[in-house]
Amino acid sequence: xxxxxxxxxxxxxxxxxxxxxxxxxxxxxxxxxxxxxxxxxxxxxxxxxxxxxxxxxxxxxxxxxxxxxxxxxxxxxxxxxxxxxxxxxxxxxxxxxxxxxxxxxxxxxxxxxxxxxxxxxxxxxxxxxxxxxxxxxxxxxxxxxxxxxxxxxxxxxxxxxxxxxxxxxxxxxxxxxxxxxxxxxxxxxxxxxxxxxxxxxxxxxxxxxxxxxxxxxxxxxxxxxxxxxxxxxxxxxxxxxxxxxxxxxxxxxxxxxxxxxxxx
Amino acid sequence: xxxxxxxxxxxxxxxxxxxxxxxxxxxxxxxxxxxxxxxxxxxxxxxxxxxxxxxxxxxxxxxxxxxxxxxxxxxxxxxxxxxxxxxxxxxxxxxxxxxxxxxxxxxxxxxxxxxxxxxxxxxxxxxxxxxxxxxxxxxxxxxxxxxxxxxxxxxxxxxxxxxxxxxxxxxxxxxxxxxxxxxxxxxxxxxxxxxxxxxxxxxxxxxxxxxxxxxxxxxxxxxxxxxxxxxxxxxxxxxxxxxxxxxxxxxxxxxxxxxxxxxxxxxxxxxxxxxxxxxxxxxxxxxxxxxxxxxxxxxxxxxxxxxxxxxxxxxxxxxxxxxxxxxxxxxxxxxxxxxxxxxxx
Amino acid sequence: xxxxxxxxxxxxxxxxxxxxxxxxxxxxxxxxxxxxxxxxxxxxxxxxxxxxxxxxxxxxxxxxxxxxxxxxxxxxxxxxxxxxxxxxxxxxxxxxxxxxxxxxxxxxxxxxxxxxxxxxxxxxxxxxxxxxxxxxxxxxxxxxxxxxxxxxxxxxxxxxxxxxxxxxxxxxxxxxxxxxxxxxxxxxxxxxxxxxxxxxxxxxxxxxxxxxxxxxxxxxxxxxxxxxxxxxxxxxxxxxxxxxxxxxxxxxxxxxxxxxxxxxxxxxxxxxxxxxxxxxxxxxxxxxxxxxxxxxx
Numbered sequence: 089x090x091x092x093x094x095x096x097x098x099x100x101x102x103x104x105x106x107x108x109x110x111x112x113x114x115x116x117x118x119x120x121x122x123x124x125x126x127x128x129x130x131x132x133x134x135x136x137x138x139x140x141x142x143x144x145x146x147x148x149x150x151x152x153x154x155x156x157x158x159x160x161x162x163x164x165x166x167x168x169x170x171x172x173x174x175x176x177x178x179x180x181x182x183x184x185x186x187x188x189x190x191x192x193x194x195x196x197x198x199x200x201x202x203x204x205x206x207x208x209x210x211x212x213x214x215x216x217x218x219x220x221x222x223x224x225x226x227x228x229x230x231x232x233x234x235x236x237x238x239x240x241x242x243x244x245x246x247x248x249x250x251x252x253x254x255x256x257x258x259x260x261x262x263x264x265x266x267x268x269x270x271x272x273x274x275x276x277x278x279x280x281x282x283x284x285x286x287x288x289x290x291x292x293x294x295x296x297x298x299x300x301x302x303x304x305x306x307x308x309x310x311x312x313x314x315x316x317x318x319x320x321x322x323x324x325x326x327x328x329x330x331x332x333x334x335x336x337x338x339x340x341x342x343x344x345x346x347x348x349x350x351x352x
Numbered sequence: 353x354x355x356x357x358x359x360x361x362x363x364x365x366x367x368x369x370x371x372x373x374x375x376x377x378x379x380x381x382x383x384x385x386x387x388x389x390x391x392x393x394x395x396x397x398x399x400x401x402x403x404x405x406x407x408x409x410x411x412x413x414x415x416x417x418x419x420x421x422x423x424x425x426x427x428x429x430x431x432x433x434x435x436x437x438x439x440x441x442x443x444x445x446x447x448x449x450x451x452x453x454x455x456x457x458x459x460x461x462x463x464x465x466x467x468x469x470x471x472x473x474x475x476x477x478x479x480x481x482x483x484x485x486x487x488x489x490x491x492x493x494x495x496x497x498x499x500x501x502x503x504x505x506x507x508x509x510x511x512x513x514x515x516x517x518x519x520x521x522x523x524x525x526x527x528x529x530x531x532x533x534x535x536x537x538x539x540x541x542x543x544x545x546x547x548x549x550x551x552x553x554x555x556x557x558x559x560x561x562x563x564x565x566x567x568x569x570x571x572x573x574x575x576x577x578x579x580x581x582x583x584x585x586x587x588x589x590x591x592x593x594x595x596x597x598x599x600x601x602x603x604x605x606x607x608x609x610x611x612x613x614x615x616x617x618x619x620x621x622x623x624x625x626x627x628x629x630x631x632x633x634x635x636x637x638x639x640x641x642x643x644x645x646x647x648x649x650x651x652x653x654x655x656x657x658x659x660x661x662x663x664x665x666x667x668x669x670x671x672x673x674x675x676x677x678x679x680x681x682x683x684x685x686x687x688x689x690x691x692x693x694x695x696x697x
Numbered sequence: 698x699x700x701x702x703x704x705x706x707x708x709x710x711x712x713x714x715x716x717x718x719x720x721x722x723x724x725x726x727x728x729x730x731x732x733x734x735x736x737x738x739x740x741x742x743x744x745x746x747x748x749x750x751x752x753x754x755x756x757x758x759x760x761x762x763x764x765x766x767x768x769x770x771x772x773x774x775x776x777x778x779x780x781x782x783x784x785x786x787x788x789x790x791x792x793x794x795x796x797x798x799x800x801x802x803x804x805x806x807x808x809x810x811x812x813x814x815x816x817x818x819x820x821x822x823x824x825x826x827x828x829x830x831x832x833x834x835x836x837x838x839x840x841x842x843x844x845x846x847x848x849x850x851x852x853x854x855x856x857x858x859x860x861x862x863x864x865x866x867x868x869x870x871x872x873x874x875x876x877x878x879x880x881x882x883x884x885x886x887x888x889x890x891x892x893x894x895x896x897x898x899x900x901x902x903x904x905x906x907x908x909x910x911x912x913x914x915x916x917x918x919x920x921x922x923x924x925x926x927x928x929x930x931x932x933x934x935x936x937x938x939x940x941x942x943x944x945x946x947x948x949x950x951x952x953x954x955x956x957x958x959x960x961x962x963x964x965x966x967x968x969x970x971x972x973x974x975x976x977x978x979x980x981x982x983x984x985x986x987x988x989x990x991x992x993x994x
Binding site for chain 1: 889892893895899
């Protein structure tokens, strides 16, 4: 469904006040393919290039070299109109539910905005958009009474549900989840993870799940890739990567993972 | 029998905001001895940070107000001390480490300068820190402080410390900065270290190193530690004891393996069930429905009763008593402890 | 650590909740309340000063030479001036001109400044460079001198005066708005909007500008005082509003030749000006605490 082929992103050297800085290689020859209907996990620590990769997939940034194909179409060659249509197909949920909602917009406006932007694609009038927003809130476990509230009135978990509703609004097929539960408490995290699993089954979604939390990845993903300093160091089925890691980095990460129960 | 290093008894704290006065700590009891690492775990807003900050009296008052209780450090009640006496106690007796290693170092000064300042300040209160006589001159004191700074950096595992002591904070990575902050917290030879989410901002592999270092420091310096965290995995990895907090109360506490292997309080169980541990099948995690009670008008009985699967009508009457279910393992839930007793009988 | 204290109360609606919070924070400072009361009084006289004046004929330019330089009394609480006009009436009516002129200046400055700043901050690159150098250039010219130059070129008068001051007023807003836009552009919710396919115009007008309104309003309130002062200063040097239209600066300017003997002719317009400027400043500080608590101290 999504094919990332040999993607490299080099940020050119900045000429600062004190001479020239070095160029930054954020991604080096990243190749991944994500199948329809699966949950694909990407694990990496801070600065490993996870976020840069999501920006390439969303086309908020352009790779220095390499190709990204969505359903066989090279995203770089799409016309602006086709790219806009594509944006409805690929959605994202960010890490920080406090920062990713515009504080001046009501939940209604937040959730209907994608439908408004893609109205030529979805063909919904104002009334239908509101109805669909109510349905979406219901789908993520919020009620119609929340429709005209503002983000600051919600807890972190509820806000993340609003973010998920917004991502679902244009009817996407692929959702990028960029550390969606890192800012949440564990009991809330469990609820959000279960919600994501439930939505995936019901709506036949494909997930690209980014996290530094190996426990979460193990719980939710079918396949996983490990990224280290912009390079993919290991990929495979979640079970086999966790049970028999091949690379040194994977072994190191798994050893450092804080587990609650001591292995018997 | 000497008094314990830290003893918090029946601590009650209220915070006033425009919505009213919230009873944010309701009867905290905690005893920390030397060489113990106590994990203080709980979710956002449970009062774990406030408990930690209260020990060094860093909670601004107002809006905070201590209603009842005592915090004894080697037998002295810190809540009864004057500000000046408290100032002397901080740094020397209590070391503190906070979450974000980037904002707790001044970017404009060299690492060494900042460490030397702390060492000199500590030496004013206790000349033994620098290992010098009381008549040592300025230059001599400064040299000794610098040597101490380098020694501390070595101790926390900074390679090539003698050279790096003159670097600026931005030249250090996040993990290295947290090491520097640990060195800074330990320079005055405190007996008690309060670490508030010290590894939350760090990567997993760095986190493991820092926690290992913390454990080593406890042995080397004969300290007690209160480690505040939301991560039960970190507790399992690091702590000797754990206290689980919910809405301003400690619901369960005791030796770490006892609590984590034989959790008794329904909230502890719920927390453990929510962690995506090994062998949990997809979809099998259990979240905790409902939300934390409003602490401005807290429920009169058990604060967890509204969300508790075991709740009985009696639970909402009065706050639950703590009962020891095994040596040192305290549980504040009469229903669960009764059930356990019946099962054992 | 204060999460418990900020647990949202459930039943209230968003707006009334936000209002209650704002009022609570505003009331924390007694001085902001004083400022609000002063500003209310000033606005009241702006609207009704001319109508309520005890001697409306004096406001219109009528003279009463028989009663020149009367000291403050019950009939003339602020005394009378060199033409026998009631100073209280003139000061009350003068509020309208001074405050309206000040408000117009701030409003025009804000409109130009926000437009320039938003375009510069949102686009960046050479557009930013050109617009900001232009506004720096404007900042280097002292406002009063520019106003005198405009007055010299277009002739004195109310409208010209406002235009002249506004010309030197907008760069401050341009800089403020540009900075705010640049930092708002990096917010995650802006990335989120771009990711769902929002057009640049939508991002700017729906997601960025509404979130930078607060600092602009605060600056407007703080600036009102200075704008009133600048208007008065131009009146004082004689290139603003011309007599007989009463205006605080002009009143001060004429009466300064009769100091200190007939002090009331100068003190009362001066006091009115002082109160208006002080009131707007206190209100601005209070608003900053309410709308933009981070900027405090």
